Amino acid sequence: MDDDKLLAILESSQEGEERGLGPEERDPAETLGRLSDDALIEYMTNLSQGARKDFTREEYFRDKEIKQRERDEATRAGLGRANAPIFAGCTIYINGYTKPGRLQLHEMIVSYGGKFQHYLLAKKKVTHIVATNLPLKKRLEFRNYRVVRPEWITESIEQQKLLPWQDYALSWDQEQRSLQLKVASAPVSSAVDCKDPNFLKTFFENSRLHHLSNWKADLRSRFLSEGFNKPSPGDALSIFHIDFDCFFATVAALGCESCDINRDPIVVCHGSKSSDIASCNYVARKYGIRNGMWVSRAKSLLPPGVELVSLPYNFKEIEEKSKIFYTVLKEYKIKFDLILPISIDEAVCVVIDHHTPHPIDRDEICRELRSEIWKRTGGCTVSIGCSNTLVLARLNLKIAKPNGYHILTQQQLVENEADWHSYLGKFQIDDLPGIGYSIVSKLRSLRQHLNNLLQLKQYFHNSLPLLQKCVGKKTGSKILMYLHGKDDEESSRMIFEPESFFARKSLSIEINWGIRFDTVQEIDNFIDTCADYLVQKLQEMNKRTSQITLKVLRRCADAPIEPPKYLGCGECDALSHNCRLGIPTSELGVIATELKSTFRLLGCPPKDLRGVSIQFNKLIEVSYDQNENQQRLKLPFQKTLNFDVFDNLPSDVKNDFSKELKRRNIVLTSSPRPKTSYAATYEEKFMEELPTQIRNEVKNDLRINRKITRTKLSELREQNRKKKESIRNVRAHLLGHESLFEPIKFQKESRFKDICRIVMEWFDATLIEGPHEKDLLLFENYLDKLSDSNRVPLILRFSKLISVRLNLKSNQYGQEAGFQEWEQFLLKNVIPKLNKNKHTFQTVRKLDIDFDI
DNA sequence: AACGTGTGGTAGC
DNA sequence: TATCGCTACCACACGTT
Numbered sequence: 001m002d003d004d005k006l007l008a009i010l011e012s013s014q015e016g017e018e019r020g021l022g023p024e025e026r027d028p029a030e031t032l033g034r035l036s037d038d039a040l041i042e043y044m045t046n047l048s049q050g051a052r053k054d055f056t057r058e059e060y061f062r063d064k065e066i067k068q069r070e071r072d073e074a075t076r077a078g079l080g081r082a083n084a085p086i087f088a089g090c091t092i093y094i095n096g097y098t099k100p101g102r103l104q105l106h107e108m109i110v111s112y113g114g115k116f117q118h119y120l121l122a123k124k125k126v127t128h129i130v131a132t133n134l135p136l137k138k139r140l141e142f143r144n145y146r147v148v149r150p151e152w153i154t155e156s157i158e159q160q161k162l163l164p165w166q167d168y169a170l171s172w173d174q175e176q177r178s179l180q181l182k183v184a185s186a187p188v189s190s191a192v193d194c195k196d197p198n199f200l201k202t203f204f205e206n207s208r209l210h211h212l213s214n215w216k217a218d219l220r221s222r223f224l225s226e227g228f229n230k231p232s233p234g235d236a237l238s239i240f241h242i243d244f245d246c247f248f249a250t251v252a253a254l255g256c257e258s259c260d261i262n263r264d265p266i267v268v269c270h271g272s273k274s275s276d277i278a279s280c281n282y283v284a285r286k287y288g289i290r291n292g293m294w295v296s297r298a299k300s301l302l303p304p305g306v307e308l309v310s311l312p313y314n315f316k317e318i319e320e321k322s323k324i325f326y327t328v329l330k331e332y333k334i335k336f337d338l339i340l341p342i343s344i345d346e347a348v349c350v351v352i353d354h355h356t357p358h359p360i361d362r363d364e365i366c367r368e369l370r371s372e373i374w375k376r377t378g379g380c381t382v383s384i385g386c387s388n389t390l391v392l393a394r395l396n397l398k399i400a401k402p403n404g405y406h407i408l409t410q411q412q413l414v415e416n417e418a419d420w421h422s423y424l425g426k427f428q429i430d431d432l433p434g435i436g437y438s439i440v441s442k443l444r445s446l447r448q449h450l451n452n453l454l455q456l457k458q459y460f461h462n463s464l465p466l467l468q469k470c471v472g473k474k475t476g477s478k479i480l481m482y483l484h485g486k487d488d489e490e491s492s493r494m495i496f497e498p499e500s501f502f503a504r505k506s507l508s509i510e511i512n513w514g515i516r517f518d519t520v521q522e523i524d525n526f527i528d529t530c531a532d533y534l535v536q537k538l539q540e541m542n543k544r545t546s547q548i549t550l551k552v553l554r555r556c557a558d559a560p561i562e563p564p565k566y567l568g569c570g571e572c573d574a575l576s577h578n579c580r581l582g583i584p585t586s587e588l589g590v591i592a593t594e595l596k597s598t599f600r601l602l603g604c605p606p607k608d609l610r611g612v613s614i615q616f617n618k619l620i621e622v623s624y625d626q627n628e629n630q631q632r633l634k635l636p637f638q639k640t641l642n643f644d645v646f647d648n649l650p651s652d653v654k655n656d657f658s659k660e661l662k663r664r665n666i667v668l669t670s671s672p673r674p675k676t677s678y679a680a681t682y683e684e685k686f687m688e689e690l691p692t693q694i695r696n697e698v699k700n701d702l703r704i705n706r707k708i709t710r711t712k713l714s715e716l717r718e719q720n721r722k723k724k725e726s727i728r729n730v731r732a733h734l735l736g737h738e739s740l741f742e743p744i745k746f747q748k749e750s751r752f753k754d755i756c757r758i759v760m761e762w763f764d765a766t767l768i769e770g771p772h773e774k775d776l777l778l779f780e781n782y783l784d785k786l787s788d789s790n791r792v793p794l795i796l797r798f799s800k801l802i803s804v805r806l807n808l809k810s811n812q813y814g815q816e817a818g819f820q821e822w823e824q825f826l827l828k829n830v831i832p833k834l835n836k837n838k839h840t841f842q843t844v845r846k847l848d849i850d851f852d853i
Numbered sequence: 854a855a856c857g858t859g860t861g862g863t864a865g866c
Numbered sequence: 867t868a869t870c871g872c873t874a875c876c877a878c879a880c881g882t883t
Contacts, residue, residue: 192869202870209872212865217874248866268866271869279866291866292871313870318866343865434876436863472878490876506874513871549859566868576859611871 068118069528070589072110077539079111086162087114087153091197095131095138098150105130108153115197125197128152131170192567194514195522200529203514206270208248208278211315212344215322219341220502229337229352233496236353238362240336241385241393242369244325244345245402248279250380251318252311259309265302266309269295274565278313282402294565318344321377328372334360340494340502348390350495362386366405390487390494394433399426410485424453424483432482433491434475442471457483507545509534510613512553512569517606524596530614531592538616544584545616548591550598551576553611569610575602576613584620746782755782759798763805763822770818771825780829795830802826 092109093116094102109116117126129147131138152168191198204210231237244250248268253261265284269275273296280289280298287306289298299308322344329339329349338350351360366384373382384405385397392410400406413420429440429450443450446466450456460467460480468476478488493501509530517523538545553572555561563570577598585591595614746755759779762771786795806823813819 190870204870204872206870207872208866208870210870211872213873216865220874244866246866269869271867273868275869276871277866313866346865434863438862474877504874508873510872511870513869551859565871568869568871574860578858613873615873 069115072116073532073588075107075110076113083112084160085113086156086160087112089198089201090127090162091115091117091125092128092130092153093117093120093126095129095134095142098130098132100150100154105150105153108157112157128165134170192514194511194516194526197525197529199514199526200511200533203511205315206313207513208276208313208315211318215319215344216341217504219326219344221504223339223341224499224502228339228498229355230498231337231350231352231495233492237388237495238351238353238360239387239390239393239495240349240351240362240365240369241342241390241397242329242347242349242382243342243384243397243401244321245381245383246279246281247321247345247380248313248318249281249284249311251314251321252279253281254379255314255317256309256311259311264309265289265306266311267295267298268311268313270312271295271566272310274568284308321345321380324376325373325380325382328369328376332365332369332372334365338495338498340498348393348494362407366407370405389485390491391433391482392485395423395427395431398431414485420485421454421457424457427453429453429456432479434478439471439475446470453483504541505619506615506617507534507538507541507543507619508549508613508615510551510611512572512611512613514567515553515569515610515612516567517609520600520606523599523606523609523612526612527595527599527614528592530612531588531595534614534616535586535588535591538586538619541619542622543619544586544622545581545591545619546584547578547580547617548594548598549576549578549613549615549617550595550602551611551613551615552599552602552604552609553613554604555608555610572610574611575604577602578615578617584618586622746779760801760805763802767809767813767818767822768816770821776825776829783830799826799830802830 087109090109092114094105098105100108106116115125120126127146129142129145130150130153131142131147132149134142134147146165147170148165148168149170152163152165155168156163191202193199249266250261252268253259253266259266261281261283263283265281265287267277267280267284267289269277273294275295277289277291277293277295277298279291280293284298287298287301287303289301295308295310302308325345326339326341326347329336329347334351334356336349337352337355338348340348340350342348353359366386370382370384374380381403383397383400383403385393385395385400386405386407387393387396388409388411392408392413396406396408408423413423429443429452430436432453440450443456447459450459456479460483464476464480467479470476471479474488474490478490481488511530517526552575553569554575555569556571556573559571579594579598581590581594747758762775766772783795783798802822802825806819806826809819
């Protein structure tokens with residue numbers, strides 16, 4: 001019966017031709033063979049539950065698509081960075097017969113940075129279609145696409161740049177020509193719909209905060225790669241905190257002929273109403289306008305007759321000015337021991353006093369730096385705060401702004417209490433670094449009218465415990481340090497341990513604007529795009545991650561569907577969940593799968609999703625040894641640690657051991673035996689894939705188990721009994737020990753791992769001409785025995801092995817008869833055996849985890 | 854006490 | 867037309883072992 005259901009689903013995909021699909025898409029066996037493991041399991045689960053929902057053809061293709069994209073990634077990665085990303089941002093579909101052929105074009109596109117769409121299902125995604133001629137039907141279907149001749153690809157590669165597609169358009173009617181014009185006249189793609197594959201790119205291109213963060217990360221990594229002198233604690237220092245005055249606004253104003261930065265209120269922003277003000281000049285500030293304020297509010301602050309000047313961002317120019325800024329600092333006649341990058345327009349320069357033969361003239365340094373930067377940037381002013389501690393340099397900077405400098409040392413200030421008090425009286429509480437509205441409101445909850453630092457000092461003069469109780473232990477002592485003009489431990493790290501302070505410990509992105517989805521599929525696609533972006537960065541850094549966090553913004557129950565800010569996230573609850581990967585990875589497939597499954601765990605209705613954030617938390621440097629299949633980690637343990645040894649340990653010790661092994665990412669191997677090179681690499685591969693997928697199964701199991709608990713309480717006891725029994729048996733069987741059951745033999749082998757090896761070798765040897773009928777019968781016989789004795793997880797293992805293997809080989813052998821016979825066998829003879837005993841299947845699957853730690 | 858998780862705050866324009 | 871509300875890091879509260 002299950003077979004029938006399966007066939008029915010597969011047959012429904014035979015209608016490929018009518019839907020305008022190429023011939024390749026019509027082979028259902030191939031489709032199943034290429035399913036990801038998770039999709040396969042989900043499918044099997046569905047079958048075993050009596051098809052809870054239809055697993056549609058579209059879903060098959062979508063999943064297949066993901067797999068293929070992963071392969072494309074691998075192809076690209078295999079090339080190194082040899083080819084220019086000519087087709088970056090292009091998603092290309094090839095229709096019908098072409099010259100050069102589909103395969104060659106595919107490779108060209110992928111290796112030059114493009115995306116290849118195997119099917120036209122997700123029509124929105126495709127940016128170009130390649131074809132040489134089109135039947136009438138297709139012309140109609142494609143009339144809204146950019147259809148080009150294959151020469152567009154080949155000649156773009158020849159000339160090493162993306163040629164205008166219009167020159168290669170395969171145009172056939174008026175409509176197509178008008179499309180050409182329309183697209184040609186459109187300035188740049190401004191994908192504001194989060195379902196558009198280019199959304200992430202356009203969003204980031206226009207996001208000031210993204211740029212700020214990105215620039216900062218770049219500056220930090222550059223800082224670490226260049227040399228510096230690290231002071232020792234106790235060294236006398238001169239600290240210059242240098243910062244542009246309203247940087248974005250100044251840069252924008254310099255590029256605007258008609259406006260005067262000293263006369264007009266100028267703001268930098270995208271829009272005209274609910275748009276954030278990135279930066280405003282000091283004329284605007286006079287009216288109470290502030291950075292971060294919405295434009296509408298800013299406008300309302302201006303008196304009648306005064307017009308607000310809104311200027312667009314000029315990120316490129318900003319970058320240029322910043323480059324000049326840092327160059328000036330580096331080339332200054334007095335060599336700074338440290339040039340600490342705070343942000344794109346802000347740096348802290350440190351001179352270790354005893355490094356210079358004569359005492360330095362701080363006034364002169366401030367004056368010279370300011371005028372030099374003003375000259376070289378063509379009119380940007382910086383302000384400088386100078387002192388001998390970081391916190392005072394920052395406070396002095398506040399006094400210096402705009403367009404000035406201020407020098408005062410801690411000794412000068414604290415010497416005379418009256419001076420110190422009048423100094424403190426000049427500052428708001430949140431002028432202190434690291435103190436924002438939240439801490440201020442906590443302090444005010446204790447005493448309403450705390451306004452400036454002097455009042456703060458007087459209120460808490462000697463009561464550290466009270467302060468700490470109010471704002472937390474560290475924050476409390478930090479504030480008290482600041483009130484004496486000293487740096488706390490954490491900010492001192494910037495100077496005394498810059499290597500660790502500026503080292504990257506995590507990698508993340510978040511998008512909390514423009515997020516409006518309807519279905520989980522769309523979100524999956526978006527997560528794929530995000531993961532793709534992050535993984536690329538991760539690989540560029542030559543790192544791997546072992547912990548991933550997904551954070552989601554979910555519209556508050558009582559918040560309006562559309563918030564006041566256009567496409568903003570509005571009022572949201574933040575939900576986050578992290579998951580650990582058994583083995584550090586930088587593989588897109590593993591990471592994306594994990595994320596998508598985590599999203600489901602968070603249980604946010606697709607329509608209420610307002611923000612997505614993905615973080616890689618534990619980053620690990622990839623060493624050469626790790627590249628070599630992590631041999632180094634394993635080898636020292638291989639002699640002493642194998643399953644047999646492990647299994648003989650007392651159970652409590654075993655528990656400790658497994659935790660420690662997990663922490664160190666050490667995978668237990670089977671007992672030493674001469675391995676063929678193939679078996680070794682295969683095993684590695686398999687082991688590597690297990691942990692993450694097994695976790696997904698657990699999640700699935702939990703869900704299913706809950707369901708069972710609710711509906712079939714009486715069966716639960718029996719299930720548990722069975723489960724315990726089979727844990728013993730399966731373990732024993734896998735380890736080749738005595739068991740309640742006779743060990744089941746196949747080809748004279750009884751150890752499961754050995755049987756796997758044989759089957760895989762057999763599989764590889766028969767990929768072309770196909771397995772012999774008699775052999776298949778023997779194997780099926782073995783599977784039946786497994787099934788009869790309740791050893792369903794082992795059958796599941798075989799399904800996985802074969803499916804993974806098929807996937808691996810599909811590029812090379814996909815067309816071979818043997819390949820297709822194996823697919824059929826998996827489909828008709830292996831998978832159905834999983835459903836013989838539903839409950840056992842569902843619960844026993846969990847054994848895999850117990851076993852593999 | 855030592856660790857892990859999820860949440861929240863802060864900084865740059 | 868709108869609009870582009872990022873991201874690294876620390877600290878905290880609370881839970882587990």
